Amino acid sequence: MKNLFFGQKVKIVDKEKTILYIYEHPLFVRLTHWLNALSLAILIMSGLEIFSAFPSFAEKIPQVDLINIPSVLRLGGWLGGAIQWHFTFMWVFIITGIFYLFLCFFTGYWKTIFFLPKDIKGLLPMIKHYFFFKPKPPQIETYNALQKFAYTIVIILGVFSVITGILLYKPIQFSFIVYLLGGFKLVRLWHFLTMCGFLFFITGHIIMVILHGWGNFLSIIIGWKKNIDNTNISKNS
Amino acid sequence: MEKLQPQEHVKEIQKLAMSKIKRRELLKLLPIGAASISLPLFNESLIKQGLSFSDWVSETLYNPNQLAEVFTDSQVTEFKKFPYNTYDKDDPEVDLENWRLSVEGLVEKAGDYKLEQIQALPKYTQNVRHICIEGWDVIGNFAGAKLADFLKMIGADSKARFVEVICADYYYSSYDMASCLHPQTLLCYEMYGKPLDRGHGAPLRIHMPTKLGYKSCKYLISLRVSNILSKDKGFWEDQGYSWFAGI
Numbered sequence: 468m469k470n471l472f473f474g475q476k477v478k479i480v481d482k483e484k485t486i487l488y489i490y491e492h493p494l495f496v497r498l499t500h501w502l503n504a505l506s507l508a509i510l511i512m513s514g515l516e517i518f519s520a521f522p523s524f525a526e527k528i529p530q531v532d533l534i535n536i537p538s539v540l541r542l543g544g545w546l547g548g549a550i551q552w553h554f555t556f557m558w559v560f561i562i563t564g565i566f567y568l569f570l571c572f573f574t575g576y577w578k579t580i581f582f583l584p585k586d587i588k589g590l591l592p593m594i595k596h597y598f599f600f601k602p603k604p605p606q607i608e609t610y611n612a613l614q615k616f617a618y619t620i621v622i623i624l625g626v627f628s629v630i631t632g633i634l635l636y637k638p639i640q641f642s643f644i645v646y647l648l649g650g651f652k653l654v655r656l657w658h659f660l661t662m663c664g665f666l667f668f669i670t671g672h673i674i675m676v677i678l679h680g681w682g683n684f685l686s687i688i689i690g691w692k693k694n695i696d697n698t699n700i701s702k703n704s
Numbered sequence: 705m706e707k708l709q710p711q712e713h714v715k716e717i718q719k720l721a722m723s724k725i726k727r728r729e730l731l732k733l734l735p736i737g738a739a740s741i742s743l744p745l746f747n748e749s750l751i752k753q754g755l756s757f758s759d760w761v762s763e764t765l766y767n768p769n770q771l772a773e774v775f776t777d778s779q780v781t782e783f784k785k786f787p788y789n790t791y792d793k794d795d796p797e798v799d800l801e802n803w804r805l806s807v808e809g810l811v812e813k814a815g816d817y818k819l820e821q822i823q824a825l826p827k828y829t830q831n832v833r834h835i836c837i838e839g840w841d842v843i844g845n846f847a848g849a850k851l852a853d854f855l856k857m858i859g860a861d862s863k864a865r866f867v868e869v870i871c872a873d874y875y876y877s878s879y880d881m882a883s884c885l886h887p888q889t890l891l892c893y894e895m896y897g898k899p900l901d902r903g904h905g906a907p908l909r910i911h912m913p914t915k916l917g918y919k920s921c922k923y924l925i926s927l928r929v930s931n932i933l934s935k936d937k938g939f940w941e942d943q944g945y946s947w948f949a950g951i
């Protein structure tokens with residue numbers, strides 16, 4: 468009961484069974500999660516339209532196109548429209564990110580989400596559980612080691628996409644950093660690859676959300692998760 | 705399973721939890737849902753304002769002393785790999801013999817200028833990166849007079865805010881004064897050591913390494929210094945590209 472922001476647990480005796488409600492996702496997490504999901508979808512789709520104007524990371528002459536992005540995945544209609552979307556929602560993405568990280572540190576929530584050296588030992592059992600159907604290790608915290616690992620990586624990806632994006636936006640103003648990252652063409656490639664990283668995360672993330680069912684999905688909207696699993700009733704009540 | 709009774713102090717939260725968990729509460733999400741559905745309806749003005757806001761931030765944070773990286777001759781892209789990039793035709797058939805640059809607006813010496821008068825100004829040569837909004841880039845060799853020197857020669861009002869140009873192929877654009885005074889902004893009449901060829905904008909073009917390629921207008925015929933931007937800000941700008949376009 469020490470922290471008002473999250474981690475609260477409530478047990479309710481409902482006729483026969485005991486139900487445990489856990490307040491897992493504080494309001495700021497739920498708010499930034501969905502703002503972020505929206506802006507990221509727009510940034511990816513408009514980014515793919517921008518990419519389609521010159522789908523290569525090499526010379527203009529001779530131009531070797533890498534892939535043809537299907538138009539359903541693109542947003543903006545043409546290069547100019549896509550850039551308008553991209554440069555509008557980059558602000559939403561950046562401000563949401565700063566707000567989230569600030570509150571993470573301010574409230575101590577970072578301890579819930581960041582993958583720390585102490586989590587390393589929990590990683591292998593989780594991987595065995597998910598990919599080789601081994602028994603599920605007992606869940607003590609909101610997120611298991613694998614979740615923390617994925618979420619921490621995706622936060623770092625977010626920071627990297629903003630840095631490479633700003634470098635592509637102002638390659639002359641920041642020419643030294645562009646030089647350090649291997650020049651303009653490579654920075655374009657890094658920016659593109661961070662998007663690929665996001666796509667990889669989102670695919671796995673959504674599969675997991677589907678596997679974990681309605682109650683878990685509801686928790687990122689309303690904050691509370693219904694938990695009949697009694698493995699963690701013993702701890703701090 | 706052992707039955708657990710809620711303690712006094714969690715009763716409040718318990719109520720909260722119960723009420724929150726009701727599906728009816730999901731109705732509260734309706735406004736968010738409605739907002740995201742109506743997004744496409746007002747997106748046109750929203751995203752245009754997003755772009756102008758980005759432009760405003762870019763212009764406010766613009767550092768006039770930041771120089772574009774310069775390259776050695778061996779790093780320059782081969783001449784035949786430097787694209788002719790025009791919106792229409794590569795050669796608007798400028799009459800090079802009788803070509804003049806017409807100068808008007810807030811200047812002391814308005815009138816028609818010959819290429820020789822521009823060539824009489826100190827000549828600068830630079831190997832700089834030319835970046836297209838589409839995403840490709842080339843390193844070119846450009847030579848010409850500084851636009852800042854030319855503006856001084858024509859007695860342009862140094863406090864004027866804008867410079868507008870018109871080209872022989874009906875292309876047009878406009879610039880903030882600070883970018884025109886940048887030391888690497890050239891009135892360029894030579895590329896790769898030779899007079900501009902027709903595809904690259906003969907006889908005179910602008911080259912601004914601090915802006916995207918569509919701001920480096922070719923086949924210049926007219927230049928105007930002003931305090932009020934015309935309704936037509938630029939060929940691409942009027943269709944939705946960034947006006948400032950600083951990189």
Ligand code: HEM
Pocket residue numbers: 491492496500503504505507508580618621669672673676683684685686687
């Ligand atoms: C679009 C990109 C997305 C990203 C980058 C993302 C990222 C994240 C992150 C970092 C968390 C942990 C939040 C925290 O505690 O601070 C999270 C949780 C969650 N996300 Fe997403 N998310 C995305 C999209 C989605 C979508 C589309 C859904 C629903 C289909 C979803 C459902 C969830 C759920 C249910 C949780 C809670 C997981 C749990 O409690 O075990 N996410 N997401």
Ligand code: HEM
Pocket residue numbers: 507510511513514515517518519553556557558560561628629631632633635636655656658659661662665837838839840
């Ligand atoms: C938040 C700050 C961001 C800024 C300032 C930014 C800026 C830019 C710029 C200037 C370009 C044009 C690059 C070019 O010349 O081709 C671009 C392209 C692109 N962006 Fe972003 N971006 C940001 C975030 C993101 C995010 C979060 C994603 C998706 C995960 C994304 C995905 C893309 C893609 C796929 C492209 C096309 C790749 C290319 O052509 O190089 N961007 N972005």
